[in-house]
Amino acid sequence: MSDAARRDSMQQTVRETRELAAAAGRDDLAAHLDATGRRLSDPDVRVLVVGEFKQGKSKLINALVNAPVCPVDDDVATSVSTAVGYAPEASASVLIRPDDPAGTAQRQPIALEAIADFVSENGNPGNARRIVEAEVLLPREILKGGLRLVDSPGVGGLESFHALETLSALSTAHAVLLVSDASQEYTEPEVQLLRHALRMSPNVAAVLAKTDLYPTWREIEAIDRSHLGDVGPVPIFSVSSDLRLLAAELRDARLNDESGFPALVAHLRRDVLGRAEFIHERAAAHDLASVIDQLRMTLSTELNGILHPEDTPRMVAQLEAAKERAEEFRSRSARWQITLSDGITDLIADMEHDLRDRLRAVQREAEAAIEEGDPGPIWEQFTEWLEQRTVAVISETFVWTEERSRWLAEEVSELFTKDGTRVPTIEVGDIRGVLDPVSAPPGIESGQMGAGEKIYIGVRGSYGGVLMVGLATGLIGLALINPLSLLAGVLVGRRAYREDMSSRLSRRRFEAKNQVRRYIDDVTFQVGKQLKDRLRLVQRTARDHFGALADELHQSVTQALNAARDSATVYTASRDERIAALRAQLDRLDGLSAELPAAPEPTAAVAARSPGDVP
Secondary structure, eight states: OOHHHHHHHHHHHHHHHHHHHHHTTOHHHHHHHHHHHHHHHOOOEEEEEEOSTTSSHHHHHHHHHTSOOSOOOTTOOBOSOEEEEEOSSOEEEEEEOOSSTTSOOEEEEEOGGGTHHHHBTTTSGGGTTOEEEEEEEEOOGGGTTTEEEEEOOOOSSTTSHHHHHHHHHHTTOSEEEEEEETTSOOOHHHHHHHHHHHHHOSOEEEEEEOTTTOTTHHHHHHHHHHHHHHHOSOOEEEOOHHHHHHHHHHTOHHHHHHHTHHHHHHHIIIIIIHHHHHHHHHHHHHHHHHHHHHHHHHHHHHHHHHHOGGGHHHHHHHHHHHHHHHHHHHSTTSHHHHHHHHHHHHHHHHHHHHHHHHHHHHHHHHHHHHHHSOTTTTHHHHHHHHHHHHHHHHHHHHHHHHHHHHHHHHHHHHHHOTTOOOOOOOOOOOOTTTTTTSOOOOOOOOOOOOHHHHHHHHHHHHHHHHHHHHHHHHTTTOOSSOHHHHHHHHHHHHHHHHHHHHHHHHHHHHHHHHHHHHHHHHHHHHHHHHHHHHHHHHHHHHHHHHHHHHHHHHHHHHHHHHHHHHHTTOOHHHHHHHHHHHHHHHHHHHHHHHHSOOOOOOOHHHHHHGGGTOO
16 A cells, blocks of 8 residues: 555544544544544654755755745855745745734745745844744645755854754754765764754754765765764765756756755655654554544443343443542552652752753853953953853753653653553753843953053052152152162052052953853853743643543543443333444444554664654
Protein backbone atom coordinates (compact mmCIF):
# COMPACT_ATOMS: atom_id res chain seq x y z
CA MET A 1 0.00 0.00 0.00
CA SER A 2 1.34 3.42 -0.92
CA ASP A 3 1.92 6.13 1.68
CA ALA A 4 -1.02 8.20 0.41
CA ALA A 5 -3.38 5.18 0.42
CA ARG A 6 -2.25 4.27 3.94
CA ARG A 7 -2.93 7.80 5.18
CA ASP A 8 -6.37 7.87 3.52
CA SER A 9 -7.21 4.50 5.04
CA MET A 10 -6.25 5.65 8.51
CA GLN A 11 -8.21 8.90 8.12
CA GLN A 12 -11.29 6.88 7.15
CA THR A 13 -10.79 4.62 10.18
CA VAL A 14 -10.56 7.68 12.41
CA ARG A 15 -13.81 9.08 11.01
CA GLU A 16 -15.71 5.81 11.41
CA THR A 17 -14.41 5.22 14.93
CA ARG A 18 -15.37 8.77 15.85
CA GLU A 19 -18.92 8.14 14.64
CA LEU A 20 -19.16 5.08 16.89
CA ALA A 21 -17.81 7.01 19.87
CA ALA A 22 -20.29 9.84 19.33
CA ALA A 23 -23.16 7.37 18.91
CA ALA A 24 -22.16 5.74 22.21
CA GLY A 25 -22.37 9.11 23.97
CA ARG A 26 -18.59 9.32 24.43
CA ASP A 27 -17.95 12.94 23.47
CA ASP A 28 -14.57 12.80 25.20
CA LEU A 29 -13.38 9.98 22.93
CA ALA A 30 -14.80 11.77 19.90
CA ALA A 31 -12.84 14.92 20.79
CA HIS A 32 -9.74 12.76 21.25
CA LEU A 33 -10.13 11.38 17.73
CA ASP A 34 -10.79 14.87 16.33
CA ALA A 35 -7.31 15.87 17.52
CA THR A 36 -5.89 12.66 16.02
CA GLY A 37 -7.49 13.46 12.66
CA ARG A 38 -6.07 16.98 12.67
CA ARG A 39 -2.56 15.67 13.29
CA LEU A 40 -2.90 13.22 10.41
CA SER A 41 -4.30 15.75 7.93
CA ASP A 42 -1.83 18.52 8.78
CA PRO A 43 1.41 17.07 10.15
CA ASP A 44 3.24 20.44 9.84
CA VAL A 45 6.81 19.10 9.61
CA ARG A 46 9.08 22.08 10.34
CA VAL A 47 12.59 22.05 8.88
CA LEU A 48 14.68 24.83 10.38
CA VAL A 49 17.45 26.15 8.11
CA VAL A 50 20.16 27.71 10.30
CA GLY A 51 23.69 29.03 9.92
CA GLU A 52 25.81 32.14 10.21
CA PHE A 53 25.28 35.26 8.12
CA LYS A 54 25.67 35.13 4.32
CA GLN A 55 26.14 31.36 4.11
CA GLY A 56 23.42 30.77 1.50
CA LYS A 57 20.42 29.77 3.67
CA SER A 58 17.84 31.87 1.83
CA LYS A 59 19.03 30.86 -1.62
CA LEU A 60 19.00 27.21 -0.55
CA ILE A 61 15.26 27.46 0.22
CA ASN A 62 14.65 29.33 -3.04
CA ALA A 63 16.39 26.54 -4.92
CA LEU A 64 14.44 23.81 -3.11
CA VAL A 65 11.06 25.35 -4.03
CA ASN A 66 12.25 26.93 -7.32
CA ALA A 67 10.85 30.36 -6.40
CA PRO A 68 12.40 33.62 -5.08
CA VAL A 69 10.48 33.51 -1.80
CA CYS A 70 13.38 34.53 0.47
CA PRO A 71 15.23 37.80 -0.32
CA VAL A 72 18.78 37.23 -1.52
CA ASP A 73 21.45 39.84 -2.21
CA ASP A 74 24.99 40.68 -1.19
CA ASP A 75 23.80 43.52 1.02
CA VAL A 76 20.60 41.83 2.29
CA ALA A 77 20.53 39.97 5.60
CA THR A 78 17.52 38.10 6.98
CA SER A 79 16.21 39.63 10.21
CA VAL A 80 12.92 37.69 10.63
CA SER A 81 12.18 33.99 10.17
CA THR A 82 10.25 33.03 7.04
CA ALA A 83 8.24 29.78 6.89
CA VAL A 84 7.58 28.33 3.43
CA GLY A 85 4.73 25.79 3.21
CA TYR A 86 2.23 24.28 0.80
CA ALA A 87 -1.05 25.70 -0.49
CA PRO A 88 -2.92 25.30 -3.79
CA GLU A 89 -2.47 29.04 -4.43
CA ALA A 90 0.55 31.23 -3.68
CA SER A 91 0.17 33.75 -0.87
CA ALA A 92 2.17 35.54 1.82
CA SER A 93 1.44 36.95 5.26
CA VAL A 94 3.22 38.21 8.37
CA LEU A 95 2.46 37.71 12.04
CA ILE A 96 2.74 41.06 13.89
CA ARG A 97 3.44 41.30 17.59
CA PRO A 98 0.97 43.65 19.36
CA ASP A 99 2.03 46.67 21.39
CA ASP A 100 0.38 45.19 24.46
CA PRO A 101 2.48 42.24 25.75
CA ALA A 102 -0.75 40.53 26.84
CA GLY A 103 -2.31 40.92 23.40
CA THR A 104 -2.55 38.37 20.60
CA ALA A 105 -0.35 38.52 17.51
CA GLN A 106 -2.28 39.43 14.36
CA ARG A 107 -1.73 37.89 10.91
CA GLN A 108 -1.64 40.39 8.04
CA PRO A 109 -1.69 39.35 4.35
CA ILE A 110 1.01 40.94 2.18
CA ALA A 111 2.07 40.78 -1.46
CA LEU A 112 4.64 38.14 -2.34
CA GLU A 113 6.79 40.82 -3.97
CA ALA A 114 6.89 42.80 -0.70
CA ILE A 115 8.25 40.01 1.48
CA ALA A 116 11.73 41.58 1.56
CA ASP A 117 10.32 44.76 3.13
CA PHE A 118 9.29 42.74 6.18
CA VAL A 119 11.96 40.05 6.68
CA SER A 120 15.25 41.69 5.61
CA GLU A 121 17.47 43.98 7.62
CA ASN A 122 17.27 46.63 4.90
CA GLY A 123 13.48 46.74 4.77
CA ASN A 124 12.90 46.08 8.46
CA PRO A 125 16.00 47.24 10.39
CA GLY A 126 16.12 45.85 13.89
CA ASN A 127 12.66 44.36 13.29
CA ALA A 128 11.05 47.77 13.80
CA ARG A 129 7.78 46.39 12.40
CA ARG A 130 7.59 43.86 15.29
CA ILE A 131 7.24 40.90 12.93
CA VAL A 132 7.11 37.54 14.70
CA GLU A 133 7.30 35.41 11.54
CA ALA A 134 6.54 35.64 7.84
CA GLU A 135 4.73 32.85 6.00
CA VAL A 136 4.82 32.05 2.30
CA LEU A 137 2.55 29.36 0.82
CA LEU A 138 3.32 27.86 -2.59
CA PRO A 139 1.88 25.07 -4.79
CA ARG A 140 5.06 22.98 -4.83
CA GLU A 141 5.23 19.19 -4.86
CA ILE A 142 8.13 19.07 -2.40
CA LEU A 143 6.04 20.90 0.20
CA LYS A 144 3.14 18.46 0.04
CA GLY A 145 2.76 16.23 3.05
CA GLY A 146 3.23 19.09 5.51
CA LEU A 147 6.87 20.06 4.89
CA ARG A 148 7.59 23.64 6.05
CA LEU A 149 11.01 25.17 5.37
CA VAL A 150 11.93 27.91 7.86
CA ASP A 151 14.58 30.46 6.87
CA SER A 152 16.09 31.77 10.11
CA PRO A 153 18.23 34.89 10.66
CA GLY A 154 21.99 34.37 10.67
CA VAL A 155 23.17 33.52 14.16
CA GLY A 156 26.44 35.43 13.93
CA GLY A 157 28.01 32.97 16.35
CA LEU A 158 26.40 30.91 19.08
CA GLU A 159 26.88 33.68 21.65
CA SER A 160 24.95 36.32 19.71
CA PHE A 161 21.39 37.36 20.47
CA HIS A 162 20.25 35.98 17.10
CA ALA A 163 21.46 32.60 18.38
CA LEU A 164 18.82 32.86 21.10
CA GLU A 165 16.13 33.05 18.42
CA THR A 166 17.61 30.05 16.62
CA LEU A 167 17.92 27.95 19.77
CA SER A 168 14.35 28.86 20.63
CA ALA A 169 13.15 27.44 17.33
CA LEU A 170 15.22 24.26 17.64
CA SER A 171 12.90 22.83 20.27
CA THR A 172 9.90 23.07 17.90
CA ALA A 173 11.66 21.80 14.76
CA HIS A 174 11.25 18.28 13.38
CA ALA A 175 14.55 18.62 11.52
CA VAL A 176 17.45 21.06 11.21
CA LEU A 177 19.66 21.93 8.24
CA LEU A 178 22.91 23.69 9.16
CA VAL A 179 24.14 25.64 6.13
CA SER A 180 27.79 26.62 5.75
CA ASP A 181 29.47 27.69 2.52
CA ALA A 182 32.51 25.98 1.02
CA SER A 183 34.88 28.91 1.62
CA GLN A 184 36.20 27.47 4.89
CA GLU A 185 35.79 24.59 7.32
CA TYR A 186 33.33 24.71 10.20
CA THR A 187 33.99 27.39 12.79
CA GLU A 188 33.78 26.68 16.51
CA PRO A 189 30.37 28.44 16.84
CA GLU A 190 29.00 26.27 14.03
CA VAL A 191 30.22 23.10 15.73
CA GLN A 192 28.65 24.26 19.01
CA LEU A 193 25.37 24.99 17.20
CA LEU A 194 25.43 21.47 15.77
CA ARG A 195 25.90 20.01 19.23
CA HIS A 196 22.95 22.01 20.56
CA ALA A 197 20.83 21.00 17.57
CA LEU A 198 21.54 17.30 18.12
CA ARG A 199 20.41 17.62 21.73
CA MET A 200 17.16 19.45 20.92
CA SER A 201 16.05 18.24 17.48
CA PRO A 202 15.54 14.61 16.41
CA ASN A 203 16.92 15.01 12.87
CA VAL A 204 19.98 17.13 11.99
CA ALA A 205 21.82 17.39 8.67
CA ALA A 206 24.58 19.63 7.35
CA VAL A 207 24.60 21.40 3.98
CA LEU A 208 27.79 22.62 2.30
CA ALA A 209 26.62 25.42 0.00
CA LYS A 210 28.13 27.42 -2.87
CA THR A 211 30.21 24.55 -4.24
CA ASP A 212 30.17 26.22 -7.66
CA LEU A 213 32.14 29.20 -6.31
CA TYR A 214 34.97 27.30 -4.58
CA PRO A 215 37.00 24.75 -6.58
CA THR A 216 38.44 23.26 -3.36
CA TRP A 217 35.03 22.44 -1.90
CA ARG A 218 35.80 18.72 -1.78
CA GLU A 219 38.72 19.36 0.58
CA ILE A 220 36.47 21.50 2.78
CA GLU A 221 33.86 18.74 2.72
CA ALA A 222 36.42 16.18 3.90
CA ILE A 223 37.49 18.46 6.76
CA ASP A 224 33.87 19.14 7.73
CA ARG A 225 33.14 15.41 7.77
CA SER A 226 35.95 14.94 10.27
CA HIS A 227 34.37 17.64 12.46
CA LEU A 228 30.98 15.95 12.16
CA GLY A 229 32.54 12.67 13.25
CA ASP A 230 33.35 14.32 16.59
CA VAL A 231 29.85 15.79 16.93
CA GLY A 232 27.58 12.85 16.11
CA PRO A 233 25.74 11.07 13.29
CA VAL A 234 25.12 14.05 10.99
CA PRO A 235 24.88 13.54 7.20
CA ILE A 236 26.34 16.25 4.97
CA PHE A 237 25.11 17.32 1.52
CA SER A 238 27.24 19.42 -0.83
CA VAL A 239 25.03 21.58 -3.08
CA SER A 240 25.02 24.54 -5.44
CA SER A 241 21.83 26.61 -5.32
CA ASP A 242 22.76 28.54 -8.48
CA LEU A 243 23.16 25.32 -10.47
CA ARG A 244 19.84 24.04 -9.13
CA LEU A 245 18.01 27.22 -10.18
CA LEU A 246 19.69 27.19 -13.57
CA ALA A 247 18.81 23.51 -14.05
CA ALA A 248 15.17 24.26 -13.22
CA GLU A 249 15.14 27.14 -15.72
CA LEU A 250 16.74 25.04 -18.49
CA ARG A 251 14.99 21.80 -17.45
CA ASP A 252 18.40 20.12 -17.47
CA ALA A 253 18.41 16.88 -15.44
CA ARG A 254 22.19 16.46 -15.72
CA LEU A 255 22.80 19.93 -14.33
CA ASN A 256 20.33 19.22 -11.54
CA ASP A 257 22.26 16.08 -10.58
CA GLU A 258 25.49 18.09 -10.62
CA SER A 259 23.95 20.63 -8.20
CA GLY A 260 23.75 17.96 -5.48
CA PHE A 261 20.11 18.72 -4.66
CA PRO A 262 18.60 15.29 -5.50
CA ALA A 263 20.33 13.76 -2.48
CA LEU A 264 19.12 16.59 -0.22
CA VAL A 265 15.55 16.32 -1.52
CA ALA A 266 15.63 12.55 -0.98
CA HIS A 267 16.77 13.15 2.60
CA LEU A 268 13.90 15.56 3.23
CA ARG A 269 11.34 13.14 1.79
CA ARG A 270 12.68 9.93 3.28
CA ASP A 271 14.32 10.82 6.59
CA VAL A 272 12.34 13.94 7.52
CA LEU A 273 8.84 13.57 6.08
CA GLY A 274 9.00 9.78 6.28
CA ARG A 275 10.04 9.85 9.90
CA ALA A 276 7.37 12.40 10.82
CA GLU A 277 4.70 10.34 9.05
CA PHE A 278 5.90 7.23 10.86
CA ILE A 279 5.56 8.94 14.26
CA HIS A 280 2.19 10.53 13.44
CA GLU A 281 0.75 7.27 12.10
CA ARG A 282 2.06 5.27 15.02
CA ALA A 283 0.50 7.74 17.46
CA ALA A 284 -2.76 7.68 15.51
CA ALA A 285 -2.81 3.87 15.54
CA HIS A 286 -2.29 3.93 19.30
CA ASP A 287 -5.13 6.44 19.77
CA LEU A 288 -7.47 4.38 17.62
CA ALA A 289 -6.62 1.14 19.40
CA SER A 290 -7.19 2.79 22.78
CA VAL A 291 -10.60 4.20 21.78
CA ILE A 292 -11.71 0.94 20.15
CA ASP A 293 -10.73 -1.04 23.26
CA GLN A 294 -12.69 1.32 25.51
CA LEU A 295 -15.79 1.13 23.31
CA ARG A 296 -15.47 -2.65 23.02
CA MET A 297 -15.26 -3.01 26.81
CA THR A 298 -18.69 -1.42 27.30
CA LEU A 299 -20.37 -3.32 24.48
CA SER A 300 -18.89 -6.73 25.32
CA THR A 301 -19.77 -6.29 29.01
CA GLU A 302 -23.41 -5.57 28.19
CA LEU A 303 -23.57 -8.44 25.68
CA ASN A 304 -22.05 -10.91 28.13
CA GLY A 305 -24.49 -9.78 30.82
CA ILE A 306 -27.45 -10.45 28.54
CA LEU A 307 -26.18 -13.81 27.28
CA HIS A 308 -24.90 -15.03 30.64
CA PRO A 309 -26.89 -13.37 33.42
CA GLU A 310 -25.44 -15.81 35.96
CA ASP A 311 -22.02 -14.13 35.44
CA THR A 312 -23.36 -10.63 36.09
CA PRO A 313 -22.43 -10.52 39.83
CA ARG A 314 -18.86 -11.59 39.03
CA MET A 315 -18.55 -9.01 36.24
CA VAL A 316 -19.97 -6.29 38.46
CA ALA A 317 -17.47 -7.13 41.18
CA GLN A 318 -14.58 -7.02 38.71
CA LEU A 319 -15.75 -3.74 37.24
CA GLU A 320 -16.24 -2.25 40.71
CA ALA A 321 -12.61 -3.10 41.48
CA ALA A 322 -11.53 -1.65 38.13
CA LYS A 323 -13.50 1.51 38.85
CA GLU A 324 -11.77 1.90 42.22
CA ARG A 325 -8.39 1.55 40.50
CA ALA A 326 -9.43 4.11 37.89
CA GLU A 327 -10.55 6.53 40.59
CA GLU A 328 -7.26 6.04 42.40
CA PHE A 329 -5.47 6.70 39.13
CA ARG A 330 -7.28 10.04 38.86
CA SER A 331 -6.41 11.09 42.41
CA ARG A 332 -3.46 13.22 43.45
CA SER A 333 -2.00 10.24 45.29
CA ALA A 334 -1.55 8.30 42.03
CA ARG A 335 2.02 7.28 41.40
CA TRP A 336 2.26 9.20 38.15
CA GLN A 337 0.99 12.36 39.88
CA ILE A 338 3.59 12.00 42.64
CA THR A 339 6.36 11.32 40.14
CA LEU A 340 5.39 14.38 38.12
CA SER A 341 5.18 16.67 41.16
CA ASP A 342 8.45 15.45 42.69
CA GLY A 343 10.17 15.55 39.33
CA ILE A 344 9.19 19.17 38.71
CA THR A 345 10.30 20.17 42.23
CA ASP A 346 13.68 18.48 41.74
CA LEU A 347 14.04 19.94 38.26
CA ILE A 348 13.39 23.49 39.50
CA ALA A 349 16.00 23.07 42.24
CA ASP A 350 18.55 21.61 39.80
CA MET A 351 17.80 24.32 37.24
CA GLU A 352 18.32 27.12 39.77
CA HIS A 353 21.63 25.61 40.89
CA ASP A 354 22.81 25.10 37.31
CA LEU A 355 21.86 28.65 36.30
CA ARG A 356 23.50 30.26 39.34
CA ASP A 357 26.64 28.16 38.96
CA ARG A 358 27.04 29.11 35.29
CA LEU A 359 26.36 32.81 35.89
CA ARG A 360 28.73 32.92 38.85
CA ALA A 361 31.44 31.51 36.60
CA VAL A 362 30.74 34.33 34.15
CA GLN A 363 30.89 36.86 37.00
CA ARG A 364 34.26 35.52 38.21
CA GLU A 365 35.59 35.60 34.67
CA ALA A 366 34.40 39.19 34.23
CA GLU A 367 35.89 40.35 37.52
CA ALA A 368 39.21 38.73 36.67
CA ALA A 369 39.22 40.56 33.33
CA ILE A 370 38.46 43.84 35.11
CA GLU A 371 41.38 43.33 37.50
CA GLU A 372 43.77 42.71 34.63
CA GLY A 373 43.30 46.12 33.03
CA ASP A 374 41.42 49.39 32.93
CA PRO A 375 37.72 48.78 32.16
CA GLY A 376 37.01 52.43 31.36
CA PRO A 377 38.35 52.79 27.80
CA ILE A 378 36.98 49.38 26.70
CA TRP A 379 33.71 49.36 28.64
CA GLU A 380 31.51 49.22 25.55
CA GLN A 381 33.36 46.20 24.19
CA PHE A 382 33.43 44.65 27.66
CA THR A 383 29.64 44.91 28.12
CA GLU A 384 29.11 43.37 24.67
CA TRP A 385 31.36 40.46 25.66
CA LEU A 386 29.50 40.12 28.98
CA GLU A 387 26.12 39.97 27.25
CA GLN A 388 27.40 37.39 24.79
CA ARG A 389 28.80 35.16 27.54
CA THR A 390 25.55 35.50 29.46
CA VAL A 391 23.52 34.50 26.41
CA ALA A 392 25.76 31.45 25.92
CA VAL A 393 25.34 30.12 29.46
CA ILE A 394 21.59 30.82 29.45
CA SER A 395 21.27 28.89 26.20
CA GLU A 396 23.07 25.93 27.74
CA THR A 397 20.79 26.01 30.78
CA PHE A 398 17.66 26.12 28.65
CA VAL A 399 18.87 23.23 26.48
CA TRP A 400 19.63 21.18 29.59
CA THR A 401 16.22 22.00 31.09
CA GLU A 402 14.49 21.08 27.82
CA GLU A 403 16.16 17.66 27.87
CA ARG A 404 15.27 17.03 31.51
CA SER A 405 11.62 18.08 31.02
CA ARG A 406 11.23 15.70 28.06
CA TRP A 407 12.78 12.89 30.08
CA LEU A 408 10.36 13.58 32.94
CA ALA A 409 7.33 13.53 30.59
CA GLU A 410 8.44 10.18 29.16
CA GLU A 411 8.99 8.75 32.66
CA VAL A 412 5.48 9.78 33.67
CA SER A 413 4.14 8.22 30.45
CA GLU A 414 5.81 4.91 31.31
CA LEU A 415 4.24 4.97 34.76
CA PHE A 416 0.84 5.89 33.35
CA THR A 417 0.44 2.76 31.29
CA LYS A 418 2.61 -0.22 30.52
CA ASP A 419 1.60 -0.03 26.88
CA GLY A 420 2.73 3.58 26.71
CA THR A 421 0.88 6.64 25.54
CA ARG A 422 1.59 9.68 23.44
CA VAL A 423 3.81 12.17 25.26
CA PRO A 424 2.39 15.72 25.10
CA THR A 425 4.38 18.33 23.24
CA ILE A 426 6.22 20.36 25.87
CA GLU A 427 8.50 23.24 24.90
CA VAL A 428 10.87 24.69 27.46
CA GLY A 429 13.73 25.72 25.19
CA ASP A 430 11.97 28.79 23.80
CA ILE A 431 14.15 31.64 25.10
CA ARG A 432 12.82 34.48 22.97
CA GLY A 433 12.31 37.60 25.07
CA VAL A 434 13.89 36.11 28.19
CA LEU A 435 16.41 38.95 28.55
CA ASP A 436 14.13 41.72 27.30
CA PRO A 437 13.45 43.10 30.83
CA VAL A 438 17.17 43.07 31.69
CA SER A 439 18.95 46.34 30.99
CA ALA A 440 22.53 46.37 29.79
CA PRO A 441 25.14 47.47 32.36
CA PRO A 442 25.28 51.29 32.49
CA GLY A 443 28.40 53.18 31.50
CA ILE A 444 31.30 53.99 33.78
CA GLU A 445 33.98 56.67 33.71
CA SER A 446 36.24 56.12 30.72
CA GLY A 447 39.37 57.26 32.58
CA GLN A 448 40.45 59.57 29.77
CA MET A 449 41.47 63.08 30.88
CA GLY A 450 42.22 66.20 28.94
CA ALA A 451 45.53 68.08 29.10
CA GLY A 452 44.04 70.79 31.32
CA GLU A 453 42.85 68.27 33.93
CA LYS A 454 46.24 66.56 33.96
CA ILE A 455 48.01 69.92 34.47
CA TYR A 456 45.59 70.82 37.26
CA ILE A 457 46.28 67.53 39.11
CA GLY A 458 50.04 68.00 38.69
CA VAL A 459 49.99 71.62 39.87
CA ARG A 460 47.79 70.76 42.85
CA GLY A 461 50.19 68.03 43.90
CA SER A 462 53.33 70.06 43.26
CA TYR A 463 52.14 73.05 45.34
CA GLY A 464 52.99 71.31 48.60
CA GLY A 465 56.47 70.37 47.42
CA VAL A 466 57.27 73.89 46.25
CA LEU A 467 56.03 75.44 49.48
CA MET A 468 57.79 72.96 51.78
CA VAL A 469 61.20 73.10 50.08
CA GLY A 470 60.88 76.86 49.41
CA LEU A 471 60.36 77.59 53.13
CA ALA A 472 63.27 75.32 54.07
CA THR A 473 65.65 76.95 51.57
CA GLY A 474 64.46 80.39 52.71
CA LEU A 475 66.42 79.80 55.93
CA ILE A 476 69.63 80.00 53.90
CA GLY A 477 68.57 83.11 52.08
CA LEU A 478 66.99 81.63 48.95
CA ALA A 479 63.72 82.85 47.50
CA LEU A 480 60.50 80.83 47.98
CA ILE A 481 60.55 79.79 44.35
CA ASN A 482 64.00 78.58 43.43
CA PRO A 483 65.47 75.70 41.42
CA LEU A 484 65.39 73.34 44.41
CA SER A 485 61.76 74.08 45.29
CA LEU A 486 60.73 73.74 41.64
CA LEU A 487 62.50 70.37 41.40
CA ALA A 488 60.75 69.20 44.57
CA GLY A 489 57.43 70.41 43.16
CA VAL A 490 57.93 68.40 39.99
CA LEU A 491 58.77 65.22 41.94
CA VAL A 492 55.89 65.60 44.38
CA GLY A 493 53.47 66.56 41.61
CA ARG A 494 54.43 63.49 39.58
CA ARG A 495 53.85 61.27 42.57
CA ALA A 496 50.50 62.92 43.27
CA TYR A 497 49.48 62.43 39.65
CA ARG A 498 50.34 58.72 39.78
CA GLU A 499 48.45 58.30 43.06
CA ASP A 500 45.42 60.09 41.63
CA MET A 501 45.47 57.91 38.52
CA SER A 502 45.74 54.76 40.64
CA SER A 503 42.86 55.91 42.82
CA ARG A 504 40.70 56.63 39.78
CA LEU A 505 41.54 53.21 38.30
CA SER A 506 40.55 51.51 41.58
CA ARG A 507 37.25 53.39 41.60
CA ARG A 508 36.55 52.40 37.99
CA ARG A 509 37.33 48.76 38.74
CA PHE A 510 35.12 48.85 41.82
CA GLU A 511 32.29 50.47 39.88
CA ALA A 512 32.70 48.02 36.98
CA LYS A 513 32.53 45.05 39.34
CA ASN A 514 29.40 46.44 40.95
CA GLN A 515 27.82 46.89 37.53
CA VAL A 516 28.66 43.28 36.62
CA ARG A 517 27.20 41.98 39.89
CA ARG A 518 23.99 43.95 39.44
CA TYR A 519 23.67 42.73 35.85
CA ILE A 520 24.22 39.10 36.83
CA ASP A 521 21.68 39.47 39.67
CA ASP A 522 19.10 40.90 37.26
CA VAL A 523 19.72 38.09 34.76
CA THR A 524 19.49 35.43 37.48
CA PHE A 525 16.22 36.87 38.75
CA GLN A 526 14.62 37.24 35.32
CA VAL A 527 15.78 33.97 33.77
CA GLY A 528 15.08 32.00 36.96
CA LYS A 529 11.52 33.31 36.98
CA GLN A 530 11.04 32.44 33.31
CA LEU A 531 12.35 28.92 33.80
CA LYS A 532 10.19 28.32 36.85
CA ASP A 533 7.10 29.49 34.98
CA ARG A 534 7.86 27.21 32.06
CA LEU A 535 8.53 24.21 34.24
CA ARG A 536 5.22 24.83 36.00
CA LEU A 537 3.68 24.91 32.51
CA VAL A 538 5.31 21.53 31.85
CA GLN A 539 3.69 20.23 35.02
CA ARG A 540 0.24 21.58 34.11
CA THR A 541 0.47 20.34 30.51
CA ALA A 542 1.50 16.83 31.52
CA ARG A 543 -1.05 16.74 34.35
CA ASP A 544 -3.89 17.84 32.08
CA HIS A 545 -2.84 15.45 29.30
CA PHE A 546 -2.52 12.33 31.43
CA GLY A 547 -5.42 13.41 33.63
CA ALA A 548 -7.68 13.54 30.57
CA LEU A 549 -6.62 10.01 29.65
CA ALA A 550 -7.34 8.86 33.20
CA ASP A 551 -10.79 10.47 32.98
CA GLU A 552 -11.46 8.64 29.71
CA LEU A 553 -10.53 5.33 31.31
CA HIS A 554 -12.67 6.04 34.37
CA GLN A 555 -15.68 6.93 32.23
CA SER A 556 -15.24 3.78 30.14
CA VAL A 557 -15.15 1.56 33.23
CA THR A 558 -18.14 3.37 34.71
CA GLN A 559 -20.12 2.98 31.50
CA ALA A 560 -19.23 -0.72 31.33
CA LEU A 561 -20.30 -1.15 34.97
CA ASN A 562 -23.65 0.52 34.29
CA ALA A 563 -24.11 -1.62 31.19
CA ALA A 564 -23.51 -4.79 33.23
CA ARG A 565 -26.09 -3.72 35.80
CA ASP A 566 -28.62 -2.68 33.17
CA SER A 567 -28.27 -5.91 31.23
CA ALA A 568 -30.27 -7.72 33.88
CA THR A 569 -33.28 -5.48 33.26
CA VAL A 570 -33.48 -6.07 29.50
CA TYR A 571 -36.95 -7.37 28.65
CA THR A 572 -37.28 -10.66 26.82
CA ALA A 573 -39.09 -9.02 23.92
CA SER A 574 -36.20 -6.70 23.16
CA ARG A 575 -33.46 -9.13 24.22
CA ASP A 576 -32.79 -10.63 20.79
CA GLU A 577 -32.89 -7.22 19.13
CA ARG A 578 -30.39 -5.80 21.63
CA ILE A 579 -28.08 -8.79 21.24
CA ALA A 580 -28.08 -8.35 17.46
CA ALA A 581 -27.34 -4.63 17.79
CA LEU A 582 -24.47 -5.24 20.22
CA ARG A 583 -22.95 -7.95 18.05
CA ALA A 584 -23.20 -5.71 15.00
CA GLN A 585 -21.38 -2.91 16.81
CA LEU A 586 -18.71 -5.30 18.11
CA ASP A 587 -18.22 -6.72 14.63
CA ARG A 588 -17.80 -3.21 13.30
CA LEU A 589 -15.22 -2.42 16.00
CA ASP A 590 -13.38 -5.65 15.20
CA GLY A 591 -13.40 -4.69 11.54
CA LEU A 592 -12.00 -1.23 12.31
CA SER A 593 -9.33 -2.74 14.51
CA ALA A 594 -8.34 -5.13 11.73
CA GLU A 595 -8.24 -2.27 9.23
CA LEU A 596 -5.68 -0.32 11.23
CA PRO A 597 -2.81 -0.02 8.73
CA ALA A 598 0.45 -1.48 9.86
CA ALA A 599 2.98 1.18 10.74
CA PRO A 600 5.54 1.70 7.97
CA GLU A 601 8.94 0.20 8.47
CA PRO A 602 11.21 2.98 9.71
CA THR A 603 14.35 3.93 7.87
CA ALA A 604 17.70 3.52 9.60
CA ALA A 605 17.55 7.12 10.81
CA VAL A 606 14.02 6.64 12.12
CA ALA A 607 14.85 3.39 13.84
CA ALA A 608 17.86 4.99 15.49
CA ARG A 609 15.94 7.92 16.94
CA SER A 610 12.23 7.16 17.15
CA PRO A 611 11.97 4.94 20.27
CA GLY A 612 12.33 7.87 22.63
CA ASP A 613 9.94 10.16 20.79
CA VAL A 614 6.67 8.35 21.42
CA PRO A 615 6.86 5.58 24.01
